Amino acid sequence: MATHDERSYLDEADEVYVRARWRNQFSNMAKLPLHLQAKIDSRKSVLERYGEGSRGHGESSGSRAVVKLEKDSGNKLIRQVYSGDRVENSVLGRQERLIVQKPSWHAPWTVTRVINGHVGWVRCVEVEPVDNEWFATGSDDTTVKIWDLASGKLKLTLSGHVMAVRDLAISERHPYMFSASEDKTVKCWDLEKNMAIRNYHGHLSGVHTVAVHPTLDLVVSAGRDSVIKLWDIRTRLPVMNLVGHKGPINKIRCLPVDPQVVSCATDATVRTWDITAAKCVKILTHHKRSVRDLALHPSEFSMVSACTDDIRSWKLPEGLLLTNFESTNTGIINTLSVNHDDVLFAGGDDGTLSFYDYKSGHKYQSLRTKQVPGSLESERGILCGSFDRTGLRLITGETDKSIKIWKQDPQATPTTHPGLPWNPMLASQRF
Incomplete structure (x- = not known):
């Protein structure tokens, strides 16, 4: 007693x-x-x-x-x-x-640099989280390339996978980068030696996504076999399997507090997981089609998910619906990203870039990317995108094998660039 x-x-x-x-x-x-x-x-x-x-x-x-x-x-x-x-x-x-409520005004985005170097579709992009000096991209050409963020010059090419690289994750606590590939493996790259030092074997099919836990020494991966695996970074042993999705898993994210793992899949669901009990806590079934991506807000405890013609934000940890975004005609959405200024970026399969005010759900800008010379118009599609740590630059990877860097127009004002009109009575503003 x-x-x-x-x-x-x-x-x-x-x-x-x-x-x-x-x-x-x-x-x-x-x-x-x-x-x-x-x-x-x-x-x-x-x-x-x-x-x-x-x-x-x-x-x-x-x-x-x-x-x-x-x-x-x-x-x-x-x-x-x-x-x-x-x-x-x-x-x-x-x-x-x-x-x-009226949406905040945001300056429009324009392309400032086009980078070529990959010989396959650019599937993933990840910005270095500590110093914000470089970013990495993975491609269908099986390589991972490191680029200087300021100049856009190629710094390093990492080879080791034998199939397409689908996702990247860079640790804030260790000098490690993790890559997920369709060759069923997850590789750990030592950024001080510029070489692969560990392989994580265990998935039965291609690995589509990988994430690093922000506080624990765990790597989380998932893919075509519909199983989320948690790995110990050092021992390379699978610590836990999270089973529940009925289709291939497209994206996972890790949080320092519960729910510590969030996932989305082709079964049109978003799931939050309790890794202590090794079970699913919440299943969000609001989407009607495959949920291709989800993103976490950098400063508030919420997230956003997207499927075809549907973008929604959720309050965590309860999983309550916050906002339905104006997304009825956006088509297939491959990637999402949110910055500190409450700007939500959504990249479409047809090459459309949509920018939203995160709080109100208002789409204030929509534009189409231009394919690089020598590419077909059908190769105009956005596969991945991410803001840098300042939120002032947006990096996109596209199907024309190029990488584009976007910035806001510094000369724009609410008078010269008012953006798309705001109509709060639209049916998409339900709650």
Whole structure:
């Protein structure tokens, strides 16, 4: 039996853990979006603004809308919007707020550099996460190439796979890069020796995706055999198998907190996994077709997934639907990426680049990529894409075997480039 002092220490430790989890997962929800807060502040008098500054953000009695985090009877954190003396928790209240909300303006994107070097389709791209100085690409030509991000020059070519390289993952904690290939293997590359030092064998078919756990020494891979495998980095032994998908797995992502693994597959589902219990926690069945990619938001606890003509964002860890994006005519979407400025990029199989405001779901820019000279028009397709760590550059890999780097137009203003019109009454803005 634990003594009274031991129980009190355990209760204090549990309380510290719960507070830390709440702060990490819900701190971004503790205040209104900037554009809504600016609109509310513009309606206040000078005295009210001064009083709010002295009492703290979001606590003024003159404020028309205040967001507060409270605990309900089940000791769960809830988000309530106070409007005067009323509390708006209803579905109709949320719809009204979505309609009133206007998307933030973002500058349009233009291509600044075209890089050639691969002799096959560029299947994957990954930016170095520590110094943001280089990026790696994998191709159907079985090679992995390292490029300088500033100049676009080729630094290194890594050969070792015997079939197409489908995905790459670069570790933040180790000098390692992992590659997944259709030759059924995952390779670990030592970036200090520029050579493959480990092979992970165990998949029964081609490996489509690989990810590195941000806090544990685990590599997660999945592919055509519909099984997610967790590997110990050092021993190369499979630690765990996660079984549940009914079709080939297209993409997996790892998180430092639960759910620590998220996956999407051709069975039109997105699944979140508890690796402690080795089981599926949540199955999201909202999509109707193969879910080809999913991306994590870099600063808030949410993710976005895409299938043909359908892009949706989800709140984690519950897996609640946040936004339906304007994506009814986007076609087959191969890749997604989100930056810190709440810009969502979606790359299509027909070469269409779509840019969205992440918060509202508004598509503000859509353009078609141009194939390199000597390529057919049918080879105009985007297979992969990723923002760099600053979010100021977008790198895409395409079916014309080229790599393109995109940047926002520095001369653009809301007056000169207003973007596509915003219509909050569209059917796609359901929730």
